[in-house]
Amino acid sequence: MMTVEHNKFLSGKQVAVIGAPFNGGQPQAGVEQGPLRLVEFGLANQLEEMGYNVSYEPNDDLDSLKPAEDPVVQNLKNPKFVSRVTQKLAGQIEQHAKQGEFVLTLGGDHSVALATVSGVFAAHPNACLLWIDAHADINTPEATESGNVHGCPLSFLTGLSQGHPEFAWVKPILDLGRLAYIGLRDIDNFEKKTLREHNIMALSMHHVDKWGIGKCVEMCLDRINPNRDLPIHLSFDVDALDPTVAPSTGTPVRGGLTFREGHYICEALAETGLLVAADIMEVNPSLESDEAVFKTVQVGCSLARCCLGESLL
Ligand SMILES: NC(=[NH2+])NCCC[C@H](N)C(=O)O
Ligand SMILES: [Mn+2]
Numbered sequence: 001m002m003t004v005e006h007n008k009f010l011s012g013k014q015v016a017v018i019g020a021p022f023n024g025g026q027p028q029a030g031v032e033q034g035p036l037r038l039v040e041f042g043l044a045n046q047l048e049e050m051g052y053n054v055s056y057e058p059n060d061d062l063d064s065l066k067p068a069e070d071p072v073v074q075n076l077k078n079p080k081f082v083s084r085v086t087q088k089l090a091g092q093i094e095q096h097a098k099q100g101e102f103v104l105t106l107g108g109d110h111s112v113a114l115a116t117v118s119g120v121f122a123a124h125p126n127a128c129l130l131w132i133d134a135h136a137d138i139n140t141p142e143a144t145e146s147g148n149v150h151g152c153p154l155s156f157l158t159g160l161s162q163g164h165p166e167f168a169w170v171k172p173i174l175d176l177g178r179l180a181y182i183g184l185r186d187i188d189n190f191e192k193k194t195l196r197e198h199n200i201m202a203l204s205m206h207h208v209d210k211w212g213i214g215k216c217v218e219m220c221l222d223r224i225n226p227n228r229d230l231p232i233h234l235s236f237d238v239d240a241l242d243p244t245v246a247p248s249t250g251t252p253v254r255g256g257l258t259f260r261e262g263h264y265i266c267e268a269l270a271e272t273g274l275l276v277a278a279d280i281m282e283v284n285p286s287l288e289s290d291e292a293v294f295k296t297v298q299v300g301c302s303l304a305r306c307c308l309g310e311s312l313l
């Protein structure tokens, strides 16, 4: 089995599971319960059964970072809270990544990517990022229509947004040529323009239908990791999956990835032996029926296991 053992950027079979029970990047409560539900479902134990040494940082004290007042700044809601939480998590993630551990972060809303990408890229500066999502999450504070930071992390990480006082700590460590998307289908006008102008590797569901998921992953890697020698970070928003597959998420969009297409992406990245970190984001166990929540949590766990080599022969 091809696992992180064969990964030249990692030092052993150590997986750091980082809980990011945070909802401040969007308006719906419940997404902060995502990490706990994934862990209660048995994710850490499942990884141990696969032969990994697993550490788990639940971070269930994030509410202590909530400021008494947090007015909108440059259109962004809860800027202080989001900034404090993600800065703290970024430091934690950086430490684990620098020790050669695989970092698996469980969201929480996708603003947490400010932390994961900052932390992972501090340890692996030449990494590339595969963003699996129905949304592009690259709005700037000026452009965002919602004011929700979970729709903006990539603009900060790539340096497209600069000068927001709360997010001055976020360094533009991600080159736009090292970013690729799969699964897009709900993009704001500003985002569309940005993807085009900067010639970002962005594959929508149309491309998945047209070329198939195998070719799509290959095309992305050809662009952002042409010699297959750079570390890879995967940020997987479960709303990339079709709502019939992952219904319990805050911003579902019809016409998404199938169960197999989602898993294929994780398997193909595990197979490269270059994957150093994965985020499973936007699982919201307070939305939809019990059965829907079960499905969503179950698929979140199995995506994570596939990132670590389950299902490779
Ligand atoms: N991580 C997510 N689910 N993002 C949804 C973003 C939706 C919309 N583009 C916005 O800016 O608010
Ligand atoms: Mn999304």
Ligand SMILES: [Mn+2]
Binding pocket: 110, 133, 135, 137, 150, 237
């Ligand atoms: Mn997202």
